[in-house]
Amino acid sequence: MFLRTCVLYFALAITFNSGFGLSDAEKRVKRATLIESYPELTDLESSEENSDISLPVAAEEIVLSDSEILNQSDEFELVLKKGFNPHVILGDYSYYVGVYEQVSWYRALQECALQNMQLLYIDNAQNNRQLRNFLTEQNILPAQYWTSANNFIQDDEFVWLPTGKDLTFTNWGQNETGPFSNCVYINKNYKWGVTDCYDDHYFICKAPLVPRCGPTGQCHS
Known part of the structure; x- marks a missing residue:
């Protein structure tokens, strides 16, 4: 049951993500349709300002910026001067x-x-x-x-x-x-x-x- 709920939670998030460009009314229709099909998602309803969250925080935490990756590496970053002649x-x-x-x-x-x-x-x-x-x-x-x-x-x-x-x-x-x-x-x-x-x-x-x-x-x- 727990696993099913997690899967449905992600389905809900993905559904709302795919709604970029839709009006608020259209988003509410998509929300209602999904919850009608899966009643156990009723408790996951949230305010409209949260309906545009793209991914759970846990998934976002694994993404490192370029500067963070560079700081974690001991490799030398080779940058040639403009006009460098070998x-x-x-x-x-x-x-x-x-x-x-x-x-x-x-x-x-x-x-x-x-x-x-x-x-x-x-x-x-x-x-x-x-x-x-x-x-x-x-x-x-x-x-x-x-x-x-x-x-x-x-x-x-x-x-x-x-x-x-x-x-x-x-x-x-x-x-x-x-x-x-x-x-x-x-x-x-x-x-x-x-x-x-x-x-x-x-x-x-x-x-x-x-x-x-x-x-x-x-x-x-």
């Missing part, structure tokens, strides 16, 4: 900052190859600082990015994929490893961590600046 020259290198899609480490390799570039490698503290400053200026530092560093050959030895060389400069964070972790990424604090290569992150591609006719700028026939 291509940038920093020092002796050209970079492409892939912030339009989060992809696996393997997909990031492919995306950089399509740019005729290589997935990020950081040779020294100066390169690291230049990149960090650029990401900070663009308000995209905490977005988390793939690098090309990995330990596929040996668990305790990380190398840069484009060069095959060991990491002579490092910027490790704390407790940034986990099971099946082989690929290095830059976390939201701009520290390095190791994670599953199939995780999704943004990525940064890199290529050395080489003049069209070679480092000396002299063309040879």
Whole structure:
């Protein structure tokens, strides 16, 4: 009986909701028709000002506003500056900052190859600082990015994929490893961590600046 009453209560509410645009008289007719069919709803009659309630309060309470959802999430909300250009020259290198899609480490390799570039490698503290400053200026530092560093050959030895060389400069964070972790990424604090290569992150591609006719700028026939 209790369940039936609850179902009928919702039927009553839905019926009144469907009456938007009707006159008060027409709403009263709809009310009377429903209650005549289901006498047990007599006690649920209410004043006219309550007849337009759309849903029970309990149902409304599960709906969160966008701001409430954002406040409950630890994820970084990426907002690009107007006129943002993903291509940038920093020092002796050209970079492409892939912030339009989060992809696996393997997909990031492919995306950089399509740019005729290589997935990020950081040779020294100066390169690291230049990149960090650029990401900070663009308000995209905490977005988390793939690098090309990995330990596929040996668990305790990380190398840069484009060069095959060991990491002579490092910027490790704390407790940034986990099971099946082989690929290095830059976390939201701009520290390095190791994670599953199939995780999704943004990525940064890199290529050395080489003049069209070679480092000396002299063309040879």
